[in-house]
Amino acid sequence: MQLQGLLKQQKYRQALEEIKKIRRTNPEIEFTPSEAEIWLLRGQQEFQKSDFKQAETFSRRALELGLSGEAHYWVSRCLLLQNRLDAALELIQNAFEQESLPKDYAICYLKLLLLKGDTATVEQLIDKQAKRFSAAQLHWAKGVLALKAQQPHAALTAFTKIKRPLTPGDVPDAWVAYTQQAVENWQAASSILGLQVSSMWGFPLGKPKFLQQPILQRLATLQQAKTGEPPLDPSVQSGDSESQEAVTALAILQMSDRGDYHEAAHALLNLGHRPIQLPQLKALRPTLLTLAGQQALMQGETDCTEIFWKPVLVEQGFNPQLAVNLIAAMDANESYREQQRLITQLLKWVEKDGKQNPQNWTGDRLNLTLANLHCRLADTWMAMGRSRAALGSLQQAERIYPTAPEVIGRKGLVAFTEDKYEEAVKLLSQALEQGCRYEEVYAMLLRCWEKLDNPQAQLEARRRFGKHFGDLNPEAEVEFAPWLDALYTQNYSFFQRLVQTEKKSDPPLRACQIFVAAVQSPPNSGGRVSLNQEQAKQQWDALLEEISDEQQIQTLQAIALSVQLFAKREKGIAALINPYVARLAELGSAYPEAREAHLIVLAVKETNPKKLEAPIRSYLDTTPQPGNALAQIQLHVCRFGWSRNLIPALEAALKREPQNPLLLLARATTYPITMPEYEELKQQGFEIARRLQDAKALQAFREEQAFVALRQTQAVLPDPDDFDDFDEDDMSDVVEAMIRKMFGQKIPKAELERMLPELKRQLLNTMPDFEDDEDDDFDFVPPFGFGKPKPPKRGFGR
Template identity: 65%
Template sequence: MAKHQSKQRSQKHVSSTGTEPTENSFGMQLQELLNQKKYRQALEEIKKIQRSHPEIEFTPKESEIWFLRGQQEFQKQDFKQAEKSFGRALELGLVGDVYYWQAKCLLELNRLDASLNLLRDAFEAGNLIKDYSICYLKLLLLKGDTATVEQLINQQSKRFSAAQLHWIRGVLALKQGQPEAALTSFQKIKRPITPGDLPNAWIIYSQQMSGNWNAAANLLGLESSKYIFDRPKYLENPILERLATAQQAKTGELPLEPRNLEREDPLIQDARSALTIVQLINKGNHHDAAHALLQRERRSNRFPEIESLRTPLLTLAGQQALTQGQTECAELFWQPLLTETPFNPQLAVNLLQVLDANDSDKKRQSVLTQFLRWLEREAKQKPQEWPDTRLKPTLAHLHCWMADAYMVTDRGRAALGALQQAERICPTSPELLGRKGLIAAIEENYTEAISLITQAIEGGCRYEETYNALLTCWEELGDKQALNEARRRFGKYFGDISVETEVEVLPWVDALSTLSYSLFSRLVQGEDKKDPAIRACQIFVNAVQSQPNSGGRVSLHQKAAVEAWDSLLQKLSGNEQIPVLQAIALSTHLFAKREKGIAAVINQYLQKLFNLSTEHPEARIAHLVVLAVKENSPQKLELPVRAYLDTTPQPGNTLANIQLQARRFGCITTLVPALEEALRREPQNPLLLLARATTYPVEHPKYEQFKQEGFELARRLQDAKALQAFREEQAFLSAQETASIMPDPEEFDNLDMSKMDDLLEKMLHKMFGNKVPKAEFERMLPELKQQILNTMPDFSDDDEEEEDDDDELDLDFLFRDFPSSSTKRKKRKKGFQELL
């Protein structure tokens, strides 16, 4: 037996030592063939070696060599053989680009169905990479199957890139006779979505379909070809040439033939070029005239008269380009002017804004360096024009801009150095104070940051990141009132002017007003625990010890809840306790089973709320709101309501506000007698009319009657408070309607996004199923689904900076229609703000 084992080891050793040199030599031979692009011979050699040494593994794999051979055959237009080669690569397990090339082969062989089936199978199996997913949609369009295309982009949009979706929506819009909508989509595409695509061609075609022949002619180069004798754009690609030919046939305007112009005398060409510039200037088209000038300068120094127009033309052209949103062109026109003498500081300021928009950050640093050197020389040469009171703030401002430019390019130390330089020059500069405030905010010194930024904005700083940081600081401190006041004071300087018309609801009120424990519990658990009223709601949820019954009520561990609530209240001032006591009483009243001791718990905290009213008058209103929700009989409210209203200067408005707060927590009718009496005294009070309307169900005619009458009065009187109340009522109704059509929150647990279509269909049936005929509803269904999808958040990871660490669906978005408590503000790509 030992002898036999020894013999086996010997044979194994011989086999091993015999294979290794064979594998190395064949690998070198194979690589040499591949370098020479002799793929057929390489595959034959692989076949030979596999017969004698099947254990050898090749690099690259045999499937990859078949793919290379197919590409080579495709380039030689041997499509039949290429199709076989790509097919063999697929058989051997290759995925990725091979599907694209095989589909192209099949199309060249007029086998559209086979090509479509190939990509459909690859797409459904998940083997088609995202870059080529659009090819599947293109083949569906060639087959005329727009219904499947629409279904795919609606239900599986995440499998396509943004550019692909823009393209397909543009094509669908063209098919539906909406060229303007198509143009909007095509203009969002910046690069080819598959090899050989020409994004500009679709823009031109959309312009032609819209009847915008001049715009199409400009893109094709038809207009410029009449004057300028470079090769026109439409001759750069056969597709563009066909579009140009179609346009010429439609409009009857034939451009000059460039082949003839190329033989023309260069002097005449130059003369025509100069004439074109002048004609464009006369037409007010400084933008195109500047392009023509820059193009001409590369070829000729003739006609010095044109040179004299250079500076004013490029200046005006840059401004026109900026107005047209063509910031790249503005940069192209203004950049060369900055080297001229004398230095133009206003032009430098304008150019800095353009460079910022174009993300030309290194050029910004260069321009700022040039600006600083000019200013220092200017101050030395003309000290009378640059006293310290003017020079120092200006220098500090430029150094702050330099710090901004450094931050964008991740040069934090250089940025701090620039700010230190600014502080040495002018420590009171508003721009410097603003940046110091940003640094304090980054370090979470929010109080210091608020002080510095407030001084900066009051002093004239208009750097938007400082304003955003100020609001962020107030948010972090949880002072919503101060945040809104900051927006009112400073928002107008930064385009934020909507604070007066925004409808905002406290998160705990928003959660309770759902009147659904399942939704309430999910909403409060996702909120900030720093909010005491939210924490009170969370304590209620944590103390629940049963599932909701048929009435939506739960059993509460009263001892645990009361201990946690009392502990929470001990840490709060009297004023801070008011919303907490309201939240405790309302959550218990709305969601707790009527078990022994529950009434005592509610009354206990209701009494505490009433006791606070001696030192905090606002607690009295909160107490009456809870009473209005809790009690069933108007008689029980008559005495406390009358006693309080008699102490207020505007009893009608006070009563209306109590009803409008209470109505969020159910259909409240306990204040009807008091409201009717108040309306007899003040029949023209819009707030009272709205409050009376809310005592009826929304579908009741009286609701609309009272509401409309009150709104017309408020609008005629320009009563700002009343108009805001109507806005809040409308937002509340929208939220209620949204919640009514939504499925139970449990349906979102472990939600498979592929089932989203079924979920949307159920929702839409709830919304419209009984309101429109069945056939009409089925026809509208796809469009309605798309409208809902378009308003939902994008769960893709395209913008990683905006990602939320929580992967759960945003139930607050799905079920509520109120704006988020934190106002979304525009963010730059980088800079100080990204560190907050």
Template identity: 55%
Template structure:
């Protein structure tokens, strides 16, 4: 050790970094091997020379330098552990500083920061580092986050650091604590490298980029063209391009010597720019053009899986399924096998008709699952393993059918049945086999059981409906759609909308229509009776505002007697009918408002006994036109008790909308939409605060309906159907003549009715002059398309009325033949 220590004292630390090997003292063969960069062979030759000539002693400088060169060669070849062994040999031979530097680089490459820090701490403490290497100690401390030790060293051992190292350390610390302006002033004072291969201007440019001073950073990077290929400078230049969009040629100033590096840098900059913009889809395409195992940009390997995973998801969200497959398919070759990604890819392959790839993936998934269950049985108990494996084999059966291999598909179903005979997927596939064999009775039983057990394979639902059609069982057909249609986007399920007669009559908001409908209803319903009492207490003179004189003294005793016969729950619709009748149709007179408030108060008193009264009370307050301030306290109490307050609020508005165009609830709906912008009920409710023929109504209605359909929200879809039913009633009401003319409906009235109907249907799609010219032909076409309502017509098959207006109208007089019922 004494001999080696003496060698260290005399060994210059820049034996490799800045000087040349003392080739004159080396044997010619060794010099030849060094010239060829065959450092391992050179060291073996030196060993042979030492054995053959024990008295010959080579200078430690020479052998240590060769070990260092060999280590640097191995480090470039990514043989980090071998390189570290070589540098330790150099250190043993006394190559202080440089050997410490390279050993630390190896340790950092192996994620062993603490060991690298200890190595330099010991060398610094024993003063074995020349000043050009003491900066490495500061950088390691900064990586560790130990700024206290850096401050201590700068104050107690300042003489061991150069001025550049001190300025750099102070700049790095201030940058770390979020003071880039102060850090920049320190970095600008660094005039020489802090460590070997350091670029002082890179720290300046980086800090300028942190400050978003991209123009200054560009100037800083421009001044050091000779350092353009330094890794730190390359990264800064690529970032400069990514953030500013500046031409890559301008960023690099000149074409780097290595054309491959240049092209890779261009693609990387494009990829990073796309990622920064959030365009992961296009970034994924750009990334696939890169060599992810690039030796120039090793960080690409770590970006491969996360970027392609996210790019695939964005492509999937954009319905670019081919691209999603392109991004996700290669990832399945990575280890470990990504089970969740494979599951996500299956529907993509199915949509892309990539049936062969889907079959291969399912086969691989089944094998992986069986192996995984053996290795981790606690993660895959039979209760989880068997249903999953059964479903995979059922999906395999689907793929084999798509590949026109039905026998193999049947074999896959039987395999699934052996694994989990009670699986919903197994029942579904067995039902499909029975359906394909025209065994409809067995198929309906199996397919129904599959849907009841939770199978959501669309082919199962479709096959069951076809079975009922083949069996001519319309009742079962409708029942299947009602029970299961909502799971498969069958938006016509439960299309029948039942509206209470008293609501239907009052929703006309027209006294003549209201009076005629109430008179025609034959149902024995208390709410209808309350409406009839109102009509009997009115006069015949209709005011210009559509109201009639009302005599409270005639109606009140009868309403009181009616309510006395009813339970609290039965009183709720009766009170609502009374309030709305008074609000909509009674002529304004003294005491009317107080009378309406009296019945609203009666409704409120029922809220303690009947929860439904609270909802009805709020609806009536809004119909009456109460201010938001007045309705807020009871409304807040009502909504606070609801698990879905936004939907509950929307339901209130939809009921109010049946009777009036009120803005009482608008501010509350806006507030709720701020919290639940994707609530289809609220979007519909907001739409109803606008006139139904307005653009705002149309946009909000369409937005809410598409959302409800996408979410398959059955209750929301029903709300849209009810709104549509009310719209249809009002459209029909606008087209019909007034009731005072209905009894004497003569041919001129029919002609006027048809013209109004045609104008309503055509809207503004035809210019007025052209519409007048076509009116006779259109009316004739409309009459021809109407059904024939002859009495006792056994051949009549009810159909919806179709109003078609082709560009080339047929000649008049051709009567459509009636369809024969099967």
């Protein structure tokens, strides 16, 4: 049911993620529509956004999953729009020759050949392999060949035999109209294009045909330029308000018949505030606006929902159920002033109806409803910055029904704002257990456990209550330790800001902070800095003396890796780092994890793979699963920089265990992620892990995907140093730099320069306005970390 709901809302990415989750426990399940069809729908969705590269990727995925024909068509169309005619032709030609291209889509081959100018091959195909094509496809090809041969009458004979589109978006009438124009039969072309619009009482009915398709509109423009007749203005030429209303009524009926209540309602409201003359249209208004609001809500356009439902409440008398639904839409739109008024109106209605119709409010229903509404009113007051009014509404709710789950939940939120985290945990948990489904209550419970530094309790809370708020399967999420997050950036500017802004400071993070504090020069062109070695060593040694041997493992690793990744190769650096690496090796005798950490540091540090052979072999000989142990080392090493040091060992291990998914993933990481070998090995390993339901391996694949996403996001971000002494006037330059990073390798230079002003405008328009946030603390927050619930936007927990 959830999958079908996502599909109805055209949330194809979420639908595919849902399929992935289901297949973890039931890998053999089949879906309708199939996974391949959903990938294609996602591709078509991106195509509509003009993201042809992404659309190609998703359509290819559908092709890989066995969806032929339609997937071939969309991949080739995406390639064409990327100016890759040869690639499109190669794809379709191979499919045609391998007989994997369905007959209905064989026309794609003919079209691409004609675009290429290869009429000889087209003639040969329709002559020698006519059975591979439908009759309509042959008619079309013969018609185009006739046009090329300056034989328009023969072309017209062929085109008139085509009764339906041959591929999506085809307009058979366009070929007939074009050919009629070629023989200067303007009257026939005008009839096909719908230039002579039918009229009633002196005004046009409906939308002219030529406006329904861009190609028809171009042909109509051509005809008007050639003949001067008829004028191409489809609007009412001299109609009054009544005639315009009649045309609108007909359009509304047509859209309603198609089930497009949303657009029909906009057309209705576009009539303005003048009185409606047609009684049928007036009678239709409340029903249409109600249906349109529901449809807009399902489409995620809650602003339109609010526009449609507000007049219904005013014109049709107060409807409490519609009011409840409208309150939810207003909440999504942050229309808090309107929401406060409507909640107050609903409260008065409930109080009045409770007195007039007590039989409808048996038991605790009346008091519970009133308490819940006062809680909603309190939330709205808080969103408006009226905390005193909010507390007054909460106190009113508590007087009416002190044990209501919503009341208990709001009291928990108040406790949170007063930093009474243990009390808040008790109240928030109690509210959720008793059925409170206010998302901020759940979010604040998680933040309480975060404040209390109890991640295990937070995870347990997510297991218990997360399903009610869309927070599913928290165990499968990926979260890196803050010190690792910082090192994984492999960029000193990012590293510096991450370790400086992190509020929780465990020993390995403190080691990174000591490194940053000891830096005495800006990064050079290679991103490395000069270090005050004496200061760093003194503070690191003091830190190590304070902590246990077990805590030293990650701390020593953080010291060694921060120096290795970011310090200049100055005199004394080797002498600085070597004792810490040696200490890590010493701890290996008591802690197995220290041996692994030591090898990770060595693999990152060493430039000669030969020096790694002995320590790696010694370690693997003592582990029960040497293949997995080796893979885990490589999966850590690759996150601190691309490394080929362990390739010989990985190759040897794969010869012994060719079906080990962790080894396949580890070997994949020895290739850059842009190379096909990376994707092939990773996919091969993932399929094996999924088939075996190897939880450890599947988690490794999730972590790798998370890491890749982290690096890809970082790649398009401006350097954090660009924000030092940042001025609003610099924003345009920063945005332009981001766009060039994102699209510079994907779009031809001339095309990028043409598109740049519009891309900048769109990106700048989506950025938040920080003018009202001057007094707020603003930390540098990177796009790292995965799966944690988002903090609330408003309410008691702000």
